[in-house]
Amino acid sequence: MGGIANQAAEQTVGQLSETELLKLILPRLRGNATALLGPGDDAAILAAPDGRTVVSIDTQVQDQDFRLEWNNGYASTGFDVGWKSAAQNLSDINAMGAVPTGLVLSLTMPPQTPVSWVLDLADGLSAAISELGADRCVVAGGDLSAGAELVITAAVLGDLEGREAVRRGGGAPGDQLAVAGVLGRAAAGWALLEGSQPVSSLDAEMLALIDYFRCPRPPLSAGPMAAQCGATAMLDISDGLVRDATRLAKASGVQIDLDPAALGAFVEELQPAAHFLKQDPLAWVLGGGEDHGLLCTFAADTVLPAGFTAIGSVRSKAETTIAGITDWVTVAGQRSSTVGWDHFAD
């Protein structure tokens, strides 16, 4: 069987039937006894012990979210894209205070895609689910199609385990603003990939930043823990700290001021890469998406759970507006020059 699989791995997806391709992919997708019915029928069946189901979906499109050839010579592997697909989806479940229970995967591929690239994608997806600690998450099924470019979509389900979900709109004046996970590393990695210095010339520290862009590590236990500790609002940072903090501020009707001193450790570790690329590391920390950290507000008297760092304050929108501050999010009271990622903006 291994011999046949190896032979197929040298082929392109256009040389196989859907059934043959699925036969190769399915054993690599993480299965789990918690699925009442896994891949193979018209739909899968998962248990929903809480009675409520949390659901989210995220897509990656070739040349919009990853490149098969980056400017610095690196080629995104199937593993990278599979890992990120899982990570970005699991992160949205985490950000509600829930635990991922199931994921479905849709792959649109040009016929010339190597089978080995797709199998690598299945391995990356499964590795992220395991290594990030989504122990209850099963890959329940998916879909295959052909198209002009690679499009990878995953939808994920989650279980609140009896907790209340933490939404974006519960932040209140006087709350502490805190973050779990990292800020700016994926943006630095992305800048290196788009830069003109060949990947072969980068040192280990810079390669580690590219690794973080390729395979982000959302802090998956932090969401349920924050929910348990009474987080008043929460979301994951996918499009950049300032943009996502603005979403939280608008939903909560509050004004957020970020403390640059509290962001210092995140900025500091990016200094060598920033120096190398002649870019501003604070812009990566404020505007960089794709790290999938968690941004939370907690009441002033809440002891921050392990893994969270205070990075700013939450004020009354009405009061700050009267004081002449029009922005939902400021940095040390000033307008941020960095806004973050938007697929439809330039």
Ligand SMILES: Nc1ncnc2c1ncn2[C@@H]1O[C@H](COP(=O)(O)OP(=O)(O)O)[C@@H](O)[C@H]1O
């Ligand atoms: N095409 C769509 N149809 C319906 N709802 C959408 C669509 N795109 C985004 N949304 C919803 O808008 C909200 C914001 O989306 P998005 O910014 O992608 O969330 P996130 O950054 O958490 O992944 C989410 O609740 C999402 O479900």
Ligand SMILES: Cc1ncc(C[n+]2csc(CCOP(=O)(O)OP(=O)(O)O)c2C)c(N)n1
């Ligand atoms: C080729 C390429 N260009 C640009 C980017 C940068 N980028 C793409 S999506 C994104 C933000 C997060 O993705 P999105 O689909 O908005 O996730 P969501 O907010 O829906 O979770 C960023 C910073 C990239 N990863 N690859």
Ligand SMILES: [Mg+2]
């Ligand atoms: Mg999100």
